[in-house]
Amino acid sequence: MNTASMQLAAASGLMSLVLFLVALAVLALLAGGFWMTSREKYREPPRPRPEEQPRLPADGPVRELRENRESADVPQVPKGERPLTPYELTNMDSRPSTSKDRPRWSKGSSGSFGGGGLGAH
Numbered sequence: 001m002n003t004a005s006m007q008l009a010a011a012s013g014l015m016s017l018v019l020f021l022v023a024l025a026v027l028a029l030l031a032g033g034f035w036m037t038s039r040e041k042y043r044e045p046p047r048p049r050p051e052e053q054p055r056l057p058a059d060g061p062v063r064e065l066r067e068n069r070e071s072a073d074v075p076q077v078p079k080g081e082r083p084l085t086p087y088e089l090t091n092m093d094s095r096p097s098t099s100k101d102r103p104r105w106s107k108g109s110s111g112s113f114g115g116g117g118l119g120a121h
Contacts, residue, residue: 068097 071094
């Protein structure tokens with residue numbers, strides 16, 4: 001072997017050692033992450049036992065409540081005063097409606113923009 005071959009072989013041997021050390025470092029990081037996760041899991045409270053699980057109410061499962069709601073009216077601004085800004089409006093609540101009829105769209109209307117209907121004429 002000549003000197004040039006020896007130098008190339010030495011450099012690649014050093015590179016192999018560096019790659020091996022990098023692989024060991026990645027493996028150590030993964031093992032450390034697994035160890036830290038298992039420590040956190042050990043500190044968590046235990047899972048609930050079967051007798052601690054939630055139970056159905058005595059009168060059975062909860063049913064859906066259907067009711068019509070009416071929105072609160074937007075406050076009217078007296079003529080000549082400045083209009084209200086969105087920040088001056090409060091959370092507009094709704095209240096139960098006295099009417100039991102379900103609201104329907106007007107006849108011929110699709111109910112939404114671009115819904116394919118003819119629209120209200």
